[in-house]
Amino acid sequence: MAHSLANSFSRRRVITAVIAGVGGSLAGCLSATPEGSSDLIFLNHNENPITIDVTVTNEAGEALVEKQLEVPVVKRNTEPNASIDDVFESDGQYTVSVNVTDGPSATEQLDITGTEDDSETHSVSIDGDEITFS
Structure with missing residues (x-):
């Protein structure tokens, strides 16, 4: 039981990290164009x-x-x-x-x-x- 609880917790950490990474990537795409960009x-x-x-x-x-x-x-x-x-x-x-x-x-x-x-x-x-x- 302890082993499967640890696996479940580990999977949650991986999923949370992936979601956070995707969210951060999308936020960069949706932000304003950086200063000094091409017109x-x-x-x-x-x-x-x-x-x-x-x-x-x-x-x-x-x-x-x-x-x-x-x-x-x-x-x-x-x-x-x-x-x-x-x-x-x-x-x-x-x-x-x-x-x-x-x-x-x-x-x-x-x-x-x-x-x-x-x-x-x-x-x-x-x-x-x-x-x-x-």
């Missing part, structure tokens, strides 16, 4: 690398970024393949245009509010003919 990250969910042209303009229509990027295939589901740092100079509305060479294009207006501590990151996912901003 824009690009995820390529296609089977082959792609080339994109990216343009970012501010509310006055001034181009802040006009850049061509090579975006390799995603190695893990959430790992960015390419990024652009220090795009958003102040809080406000920005227009981001992405054009995939020989593929789709999309434009999105983003409301940026985290420039004071440089903690806001937006992602652009490219999967087939679909470009999704988040």
